[in-house]
Amino acid sequence: MLAPAAMHLVDSPFADRLATNYVPSDSDILKIRALLVEPEEELARLDARIDELEATLFELREKRASLKTLIDAHRALTAPIRRIPHDVLLEIFFSCLPSTHNALIDAAESPMLLGRICSTWRYVAYATPRIWSSLHIPSPSYSPFIPPHIESALHRVVAAWLERSGTCPLSISHSEGIDHWDEPFLSQILKVAHRLQHIDLSGTVESLIPFLRLGPQDLPLLQSIRINVPSETTYNLTDRMDALQVPTLHQISLDLSLDPLLLPLRWEQLTGLNLACRPVWTDDGLVGGLTSAGILAVLSRCSNLEQCRLRATARDLDLPSEPSSITLPSLHTFILEDNFLPECVLRLVLPKLRHFQIGDFSTFFAMTEFGPGSPGDTELRADIDPEGYSQEDLVQLLRHFSRISHLRLSSRRMYTYGLVLVDEEFLAAFYSTPDTLCPMLTHIAFNTPYTPPSDAAALAFVSGRMSAGLPLQHFGADFGRPMEMDIAPHLHHFIEGGLRLSLNYVSPRIWELDPQAGLSDTLAWI
Structure with a gap:
């Protein structure tokens, strides 16, 4: 509804000229200015009233916010989470841990975040070794020009983390650039080798040898291992892979340049296998890699496989002439990376796939x-x-x-x-x-x-x-x-x-x- 002072604008003599390209004369301009005197005064009064009401509303909102802050602070004291039993709290903590990768050294994620809520949560988290039983150690080489004091602090965090894990079996992952391997991190991992259950390492051949030379007596709990050497030739590494002979080892993932058939594996005990073995040039020509015949040879050794991923990296001249089939009674997941349909697939019998x-x-x-x-x-x-x-x-x-x-x-x-x-x-x-x-x-x-x-x-x-x-x-x-x-x-x-x-x-x-x-x-x- 228009203000009283503006009502006469409805019957303005210029109403039919509004929103047009009309050009007023000098006398019309004087009339328009006179016509707007009272409406403009009313507009100023309305603006002043609005400012007054907004100031009052602002004051009320400030008072409400202060009161609500006090109310919320008191209500927080009655929150059920404050009285939750420790065993239930622990189950919540376990559910907060990452499920698709190892725990990160990140103050904004569990488990580190759990120690930043309150003293009670910090006590429960730090006193529970299982919460700290997985760890991803970030690679300084992926952050160029990292200050020495930062890298030193990272080593201390890793040491404290491993100490909090007590005697729990460990799951650790660590990856370095091909031009850098941080020996102190490897030394920290080797110190807890007897507790390693799952290990994921990526680095140079030189860096991996100290770990791969560990035998069954050094890795009594090891169940899965992932090794990745991005570009180096590892063809002559097979005789130094004692870690692959651990009797508790059930899952293997290897991305290397070698012949997988030469690996000292206990093939029959594997339930998970991931091979991306590239061929390499030697004095005898191109050797290694994984052909269709190699796929058949590998699968024939792994009667208990449940999950398998293979990358065909070399070509056969001919498959074995005998079209004998290979049965894998427990295999439920099979991934084969190849550009051509390998005939070997048609020789597989996979009833649980x-x-x-x-x-x-x-x-x-x-x-x-x-x-x-x-x-x-x-x-x-x-x-x-x-x-x-x-x-x-x-x-x-x-x-x-x-x-x-x-x-x-x-x-x-x-x-x-x-x-x-x-x-x-x-x-x-x-x-x-x-x-x-x-x-x-x-x-x-x-x-x-x-x-x-x-x-x-x-x-x-x-x-x-x-x-x-x-x-x-x-x-x-x-x-x-x-x-x-x-x-x-x-x-x-x-x-x-x-x-x-x-x-x-x-x-x-x-x-x-x-x-x-x-x-x-x-x-x-x-």
Whole structure:
């Protein structure tokens, strides 16, 4: 509602000229100024009143904040966490520890943060060795020009941390740049070698030898080991790896340049294996690495494997002529990094397999588009990058793993020069009878560049699959192109029955003229 002094502006003689390009005359300007005298005075009074009310409101808010601070401080005394039993508090502390990596030397994270809340929490945390049983020692070499007093302080923190861990089994990780290895850190690790349960070391050959020479008597608790030598030749290191012969060792991860078949491992006791062994040039030519024949040889020695990741780093001239199969009765996760379909995979019998990944993947990634959670006893999730495969190769692979329930065809590249063509013939194999491809399939995702050739082909695939035995529950495609037709209305009946579609398209590109295209930065000739 307008103030009384401004009401007459509603009937202003200039009302029909407002918000126009009208140019007032000198006499009109005098009239407009006279017309605005009272409204402008009223506006000033309103501004003054607003300032007064805002000052009052500010004062009230200040009083409220002071009162609330006192109330909250008193209420905090009644917080249930103050009276929580120590055993329950410890369970909370354990739940706060990192689960995907070793604990960090970071005041903003557990367990160090637990000692910064109050004296009671600090006492409980510092008096519980298990809280300090894992540790990642950061590498000073990744922080150039680190001041000596900072590095010295870090050594003291590590020493105090290990002391707080008491006699608990330890999980330690430490990585150095290839041009630097800090001997005091290695010395600290070697002093607690008898308590090491899990160890993850990355460094130079020279730096690793003191640890690798430790024998079973020095590492009585060791269960898992990860060794990474980024670039150096380690072909002659196999005779100095006593640590790999520890009888309690069940999980091995090695990223080295050597022949894995020469490793002094107790293969039959391994439940977890990760090998990325690169070939090296010697006087006898290229030796080492892991070929398809080598993969078969390794797997034939590991009858108790449950998880396995192998990187094929060398090529076979020929596989052994005998097509004998290898059965791994407990293997549930198998990841093979390779650019070509190795024939060795088709010789594997894996009755408990639940996760399968094959292709040129730089990292393992979860199949998030299919939802969270672990696969059930009857599910087999496969993630395949068929770069370099022929269509026949891919079909052969899918027929070999006929229990696949969740399938993703994808690549870490946007474009591929591979041989696989996801065409109508390939898609029809999934719903043609009687020899249907992947009869247990319920979830499938096609990611660029392995996508159906058209929306019509995608519609035919889903419709055909829904009427060919086990119906789809999820169909996803990342087309990398604009939509040609909306297939959802044609699948409405199936969607109502539970089918979930996840279709991603690129928005059509709208051409726009760039007025500056080809414009030189300056008008000068030189």
